[in-house]
Amino acid sequence: MNTTETFQAVAPETKSAPEPIKKVSIICSKGTLDMAYPALILANAARMSGIDATLFFTFWGMDVITKKKVNALHVATVGNPSMKIPTFLGGLPGMEGMATKMMKKEIEKLDLPSIGELLDILDASGAELYACQMAMEMFKLKREDLVPQVKGVLSAMDFFDKAAGSQVIFI
Amino acid sequence: MGLRRPKIKKGANMSTNTYAGQTIEVNDEGFLLDSSTWTPAVAEAIAQDAGIEPLTDRHWQVITFCREDAAKEGQAPGLRRIAKLSGVDMKELYKLFPKGPGKLAARIAGLPKPTSCV
Numbered sequence: 001m002n003t004t005e006t007f008q009a010v011a012p013e014t015k016s017a018p019e020p021i022k023k024v025s026i027i028c029s030k031g032t033l034d035m036a037y038p039a040l041i042l043a044n045a046a047r048m049s050g051i052d053a054t055l056f057f058t059f060w061g062m063d064v065i066t067k068k069k070v071n072a073l074h075v076a077t078v079g080n081p082s083m084k085i086p087t088f089l090g091g092l093p094g095m096e097g098m099a100t101k102m103m104k105k106e107i108e109k110l111d112l113p114s115i116g117e118l119l120d121i122l123d124a125s126g127a128e129l130y131a132c133q134m135a136m137e138m139f140k141l142k143r144e145d146l147v148p149q150v151k152g153v154l155s156a157m158d159f160f161d162k163a164a165g166s167q168v169i170f171i
Numbered sequence: 172m173g174l175r176r177p178k179i180k181k182g183a184n185m186s187t188n189t190y191a192g193q194t195i196e197v198n199d200e201g202f203l204l205d206s207s208t209w210t211p212a213v214a215e216a217i218a219q220d221a222g223i224e225p226l227t228d229r230h231w232q233v234i235t236f237c238r239e240d241a242a243k244e245g246q247a248p249g250l251r252r253i254a255k256l257s258g259v260d261m262k263e264l265y266k267l268f269p270k271g272p273g274k275l276a277a278r279i280a281g282l283p284k285p286t287s288c289v
Contacts, residue, residue: 045288048250050270113251113289121251121289124261 016056023166025159030171031063031072033115034082035102039064039171040118047125052164055071055122056159057150058132061171062139065147070116070131074100116147130154130162183272190216202278209281217279218227223268226279230267247277249287 024046028039039061043053062071075084077090077099089095107114113121122129131146133155144152154162185204187194191212195202201217203209214234218226224236236257240248250273254261268275273285 035285047265048271048273048288118289121254122260123253125265 019045020055021051021053021167023057025054025163025166025168027159027168027170028055028057028061028064029059031060031069031073033075033100035075035171036061036064036115038109039119040115040122042169044118044125047122047127052166053122053161054129054159055127055129056132057130058135059138059154062131062135062141064115065119065129065150066139066141066145067147068145070119070147073112073115074105119147119149119165121161128162130159132156132159188220190220192236200278200284201229202284203281206281206283213281214279217281221275223279227267229259229263230279233257233264233276234280237276237282241280246279247273247282247285249285249289250274251289252289269281 020135023084024037026043029034030039039055043055046053049121056064063073074096075083077085078087078145080090081098085099086096089126090099095141118131129139129150131150133153136153137140185196185198187196188201189195191210193213194209194215195208195211203213212275215226218224218230220247223230233253236259237248237253240252248256249263250264253259253273253276254264259267264272264276268279273287277283277285
């Protein structure tokens with residue numbers, strides 16, 4: 001018996017452009033320059049792309065939004081395989097400060113904003129900056145110790161409420 | 172110094188829009204392929220398309236700055252540069268050009284998309 005194959009025409013899948021990101025929530029848990037810059041620059045790039053941005057600073061990230069620390073963030077010279085200096089050298093007194101100074105110089109040469117200026121830009125662009133309640137207690141910080149651009153203090157659960165519908169990024 | 176135009180092959184990812192009665196070639200993001208086709212009327216039409224109507228003096232202050240700066244520097248100014256030098260601050264820029272102000276201002280000004288991350 002002859003079998004005939006029948007082809008069923010299937011509509012080709014139309015490739016539509018992916019859905020643009022509408023909102024990002026960035027958790028900033030580190031306080032070194034090489035961790036603070038990516039967090040803030042990404043948040044700013046989001047704002048410049050019309051994406052809402054919420055930043056949640058916790059643990060060492062609190063340094064980024066603490067008045068006394070914001071201009072004194074360092075790069076790690078010890079235990080930092082990306083730095084390419086041997087640990088015994090990186091641990092010498094003054095090395096961390098020197099490496100930080102050199103990095104800040106490079107940043108200035110490229111006319112990139114300082115951390116403080118980035119916080120200003122973010123605030124003006126409508127990004128929302130929040131401090132972690134638990135970290136505030138741990139580091140014995142008060143609201144007055146924080147930079148003026150911080151909008152409020154949130155618990156981790158509050159953060160997740162605010163992060164509804166957004167892409168969450170952990171730094 | 173000529174404007175550094177993005178390397179776009181003619182015919183690839185481009186279309187034409189009618190702005191102010193003229194047919195203008197734009198790339199797939201809506202940026203003018205040839206900045207010499209820009210006129211203030213084209214700016215008004217692009218702005219209208221983007222939901223900004225009408226362009227106020229403050230808008231024009233930004234647009235004029237962007238065009239002048241681009242002519243000097245050879246590239247569309249980044250948003251931070253606009254906020255520093257145009258006389259319109261960051262907060263107001265986000266109000267005048269909602270969503271992505273650097274990109275939107277450049278598009279309305281007939282300039283290529285700015286490349287800076289700040």
